[in-house]
Amino acid sequence: MSSESLTAKAIRRGLFAVATTSVAAAGMYSQVSIAAEAEAQVERIEVTGSRIKRTDMETATPVTVMSADDMAKQGFTTIQDALQSLTSTTSAMTTQSVHGFTPAASSISLRGAGANRTLTLVDGKRLNQYPKPAGGTDNFVDTANLPMEAVERIEVLQSGGSAVYGADAVGGVINIILKKDFDGAALKYRHGDTTGGGGASDRIALSLGSSSEKGNVSTFIEFTNNEGLTAAQREKFGVHTDKVPHSEYSQYSSYGARIAGTGTGARQLSAQECTDGGWFWDEARSICGFDRSQWRDLEPESYRFISTTNFNYELNDDVAFVGRLDFAQAKSTTNIEPMAINDYDIKVNGNELTVSYGNQLSKTFADKTTALGGDFANATDGDYYYVRRLHEFDNRRGETNTRNYFFTVGLEGVLADEYNWDVSANYGRTNVDVFRSGYATVGSMFDYITAGENGNSLLKPMSSDDVEAASYSPFEQAQSTQKNIQANLTGMAFEMAEGDAYFAVGAEYTIQDYSTDTDSESKKGNILTTGGSSGAGERSYWATYAELSVPVLEELTVNAAVRYDRYDDMGGNFTPQVTVEYRPIDELLVRGSYSRVFRAPDMHRVYGDPTTGFSQVIDFKQCAALGGEPGVTHPDPTINEICNELHIDITTGANKDLEAETGYTANIGAVYGGDAFNATFDIWEWQLDDMVSDISASKAAREYELYEHMITRDDNGTITHINSVAQNLAYKKVSGIDLTAGYNWDLDSFGDLKLNFNGTYLINSESQLDPTSEVVDNIDEGGLPQYRFNLVLGYFVQDFEATLGAYHTARMHGVNYTSFKTDDVSESELEVASQTKWNLTAAYNISDEFKLTSGIVNLFDAGPNFDPTDTSWPHYPRSVYNARGREWFVEAEVKF
Template sequence: MLFALIPAAVAAQDAPAEDEVKTLDRIEVTGTRIKTSEAEGLVPVQRITREDIDRSGLTSVADIIQSLTGSGSALNTKFNSSGNFGFPPDGSGVGAGSAQADLRHLGSKRVLVLVDGVRWVNEASASGVGSSTDLNTIPLAIIERIEVLEDGASSLYGSDAIAGVINIITRKDFEGISVNAQYGQYGEGDGATSSIDLAWGGSTDRANFFLGLSYTDQEVIYSRDREQSSFPVPGTGVAFGSSGTPTGRFIFVDPNTGEVLDITPNNGASDPTYDGSQIGCVRTDDYHCFSTADRFNFSQYNLLLTPSERMGAFGQVRFEFSDAVSGYAKVLYNRRESTNQAAPEPLFLGPEAGTGNPLADNIFISALNPYNPFGFDLDSATNLILIGRRPVEGGARVFEQDVDTWYVGAGLEGVFDAGQRTLYWDVNMAFSENKAEQTNYGSYNIRNIALALGDPAACAAVAGCTPLNIFGGPGTITPAMLAWIQPIVRDESQNELALFTANLSGSLFDLPAGSVDFAAGLEHRRLEGWYQPDALTIAGDYNGVPSLPTSGKYDVSELFFELNFPLLQDTEIGQKLDFTVAGRYSDYSTGISEFTPKYGLRFQLVEELVLRASYAEGFRAPSIGELFGSASRFDAQLNDPCDTPLLNPSLAGNCAALGVPANYQQPNPQISVTTGGNDQLDPESSTSFSAGFIWSPGFLEDSAWAERVDFEVTYYRHEIEGAIQAIDAQTQLDLCVQTLDALYCDGITRAPTGGINGFNNRLTNLGTIDTDGWDVDLFWVFPATDFGQFKASWRNTFVGDYRAVGAAGQVQPQGPGIEVVDSAIPEWTSNFTLDFKRGNFDAAWTLRHISELREECGRAVGFPVCSNPATGTNVLEAITYNDLQLGYRFEDYKDLRIAVGVNNVFDEDPPICLSCSLNGYDASTYDIPGGRFWYLRADIKF
């Protein structure tokens, strides 16, 4: 109803005489609060225009941001996260189905997202309280352009702007109706993506309005449909599969003989002729010794591209009440429905299970259980070591997310004269909410499992309890058994943001080189978030990843100022030299108080050369999840250094000191790691420095070679102190075994059998993160000829250094040219685009280059897929993607434009990643799932 009334209200206003309307020629750009007509070039800002968005063939804001050369690894719809990643230490939840942005490889929670200069709400993941923004909450249809500030900006925008700012500018001055429709799919005939956007705008002399509707549907791609992702680790078969198999793996001590058995039913081997002689273990019963051949290939059930359906509606109206005062109101609603899927949930029981759930780790299976074939009790306290059974009868784990986002904002802005000077003011209020619900099908109730495996008399005393058969292999778990052990699990969470801002800017006084401009203001924000897991999870009965509720809120009040001093104007040493200084004081209800300054210089030596530099201090306050997140768990793929054969034989003594017996073999590489918030966290602090130049050589301007050429070079450096994170779990485990130091070993416990059965990995102010590098960009507009006109843009980012160090000096594994923990820091990323226009015809060719990466082969070192087994490293070869789009505009048909495009023209597959936790790909660095993606796009305007 609001959308229908806005145009009518606008049209009903009386139009003033044309000469009464006052046009404001001053603008505000991202990176400064001072409204000025000369703001360009003050700070390094990358602008993504509407034309750039349409040319990409992409249908998500996050996909566009993640394709930038300065972007790092972040969640997107290619991460099949639920059921596999568990809960991250920061309490944000797994973010299933969301799409985030990372700048400078500093993490998505250190990137501030604005919409029209106003903070956007953080995501609710339905598994925690998020500290990052889900860009899928912002429809592409409403965007006029995107401005990316790759510089620290806490003094201007407050917390979270350590790595930079993404400012999404919405459409305002839009006339008429436009419809954009696109359909595309991969060359293999799957992963179809369709979208349709409707934009409607109009104006009178006093007002304008804009309405945008958006719908996007992205269909699923299964891992089994791509050869590279059809096994847990590409090129290794089932060697790295799960020991939780449909037939079951049983490790126990036979009380009759004292023999340690590690057996599985004979029908479990992948080779039907397998009888155990291949590994020197022949049995005369229905079992054989468990070996690699019996492991389960869970990848067949995973998703490469998760299905995601998004619907959004946005409306805004702007009205000039007088020549000096105008106002606006805007509202947005967005809904995402997405799905993740994982293999049928395994049951790991016994002290080597390492789940952290006592109901599973201390399981007791009665000899009276009618399906127990061994004739004696299997007791975790005496003879049971591990049972791994995957009930495929219960189907895959399916996680369905429904995420709703609301945003309502209103404000007034205007100008007034103070003596001979004009001042600009604005006040704004906004409320936004992101609420997510997740429904999990295919998980299990471990308390009911324990009862169904125990004494049948105890089971019979409980209504609905049915004895469970985990011994009989696939098909032996009946519907009645499933009805007792398999619930539907529902979780939900919510993030809210309410804010008020007031700003004033203008000119203070004159200096010989010009006027001193200023901006000042205040901001008050209230943030509140909560996470409510299913009652089954709270009770500790959930077989999957356990977690507890989270709830918290805080307020922050801030004052800021910004001043620009002109130091030189038209002198012998240069045309113009400006010095800027900014500062913000923030006072949090949690007891944090911070002042962050920023200083900048802009020196225009001559018309064609500008030098600029800035230094900023920043901070990031702990998020609600980081402060108040309750104990939860994520399941990490960890290589125990004490696993036999030892990769480092010199550690044998240390392993023995930790209670690991000789010849110990790690039965399950999936180790449960406990995480949680810390209300004693301090804020992160940072310093950022950038320096560079913009050169537009005059001898090329309007020449035979070019209409205009711009060459930009920027050096950046970010240093973060007290970074909030947990030490990398594999690093902590390695250091514990190497040093036996309590600093690393405290919180890691082992069962009497040697396996890890407890791993505490909590948040702390870890240490430092330092990174630096260069952005080198070239923009070339060629002269227009009878043949047409070319434009070229070439953007490059070179990462010079990246070093993360823990509070005790432990070096984290990330670094330039390294792939680790499902993320990469390429030393060089490059995007080159060549545009061509001739009349109504246009074309664009884009090359996207990612330099070579290296990773540890780990246990895959003995397989041919490890490119350098001598050093235990694997090389992910450099890759260059080619994208092509051709378009034609039919002016006689409502300005209809038809475009056809192909991304990844030459069908490049992403390099194999041995260290990535799923699917053999790095889902945030490379095009997934590989192969060509073609699309057809139609734009029409009325």
């Protein structure tokens, strides 16, 4: 043990006193090259999951590391692709969600906790949240605009880290470490395409860096252009047909052009009139329907520009000035089928005909034989409505423009040759502008239907002038910002016979705000087939934290951390954590951890205005009452609509009385590392009480007895609206097993062979709505694969390398499994089949300055596997699979 100065000893005693009276240590990952550390002299480094510097990458909490080289060898194009490949990723939100609130953003969920409970960092710094909440409710960090070329590696803490990082680290922590001290210049170009057509991509990346004796400036610029992928480009989704052959529940939309209602005698189109009008004649049901497949995107067209600049400069031997500046701009365009409406009520009473829209608009015509083109001349008294696809308005198109800014500046250094410290100020902002077309207002369509003395028939095509007069272009503007300052200090606390005890202390202060606002007509709910989301709020909190690592025995180290968070709107909370590391031999580590969890609700769930939208559901109650069967085609168009594709209004709302979520995370496992073989085994569990969530429209319609209070029905008993407000549910608990193993073969002059395995198995996932409700088995409920595993084989010889990866997702119950399960149906008939996707890449270093890489992603064109219980297009779980099919790419890199 090296000698130390009296000053250092005095500082250490003072700092240890602070550590024993401060609370919880949150970590900020400092940069370190793993490869360089393996070859250089041993020094203490920070590892994700702790602020204390240490000499070993394996700690009491499990961390998965993906280097930039690993990601490239496995053929991943984006950070989102790499994160989705993790076996601990249970679901993902991707740009496939073209019908959702956030079609231009991406995120992942670790351990089934949700994207809003998975913390994403860049170089240990928090990122501001995406201003448009997922599903109109959940805040998250967008991974779509994070740089790929600037990444050195990604570290994923696969355990809760609330005591170290704060409230939003329940499912885990993703820490993206950027390249530092790059010197020189490099240009990389990558082109990829799918063998099925559509979805081509181009990426150009430029890396620039300059170093001096005092510091470095590194800039990474990346431009990506992605071609859209349409449903018509994939036979599985219906080429010129909306019927998906893999799903018995797939059918043409009944929203073509027809009249429905309680009476009889209203006009109906013939097959010829239907097709001449631009709709589709559904022969099986003898109705004028619509073929949606040629109008829908599976993935949007998009482009992204990303720029990241890192800088560091030594002010003196002990202090450095450091910072980072990020800018990203993206544009994404989505297309879905034209509007489908059934919003205008028509009442026939004697010879009178009245057109109305709720209690807002109404007009009566004296002669039903001439009103609305004579469509109701022979109609009996009763209530009617047009079921109409307004294809004259063309696609409903959405253009999302995103601008993301981040800036951090700070100082870091060494105090008294013993203690590492850093202070920083961080600012992030995201702006999102959404412009849409292909819509009409409630009033303008009412004016068209009731225009003049006799009005207009909706069974006849609209003229271009009428479409232009009724058209409306909604828009939305959203912004989020985050301002943060933080300070950290770490070093040796005191000496012990078994080794030195180390500590970390720190504090941070954060202000978050967001606002999202739509045009005035959208806020009023006056736009047909779409809604608006608005809201604004600000939240500030401060935290102080401490961590202590004590070698109780030579083989046993105990780490304790405690953090205190104080929110201006949710109060304060202590969050403790205890971890244990036991090393009976040098090659084996036995580890365990337990941490409490405290999480404030998402800002939009507290401060957001009610969000209006539209959904397609099965009205299980009304379907049974009318003698239909859910998901089964019925000859009666009204019953068929109710039992298959009922279009309804939905509202999700904030709840200012929400309470914070509390719970725990726990992990116990072992790590073995030998010369050629290494393996890890971990059993983990997390639980949240008072978990904030809401009930989906489809779930409320399916389990109507429980959620009838959320449902609005018309006079006939059919669902017209479902209102879902955020609420504190009873609890959710998830447990599972992680297993990794790797083996390296040295083949002498024939090169090296490496085999790595990663797997995650969910033992249990259960939740409860309230203390009196039944406990729900989420795996049995459907949509959640019970296990995933990856197997990656790499071969390296001289300047050549090749990698073959297999990525397996287990069978799972369909999303409506419990609703469709009967004694007459076998379990396998209601399951989504398992899938194994293979990636093959190869690279050759032609010289030190030039490298050529090529590969095939999804070598055998697997999937997506369809859900036999999912009545909604595209009939497969988009949070797990995609429809891109087989892809190929070539990439060239030149260094200067």
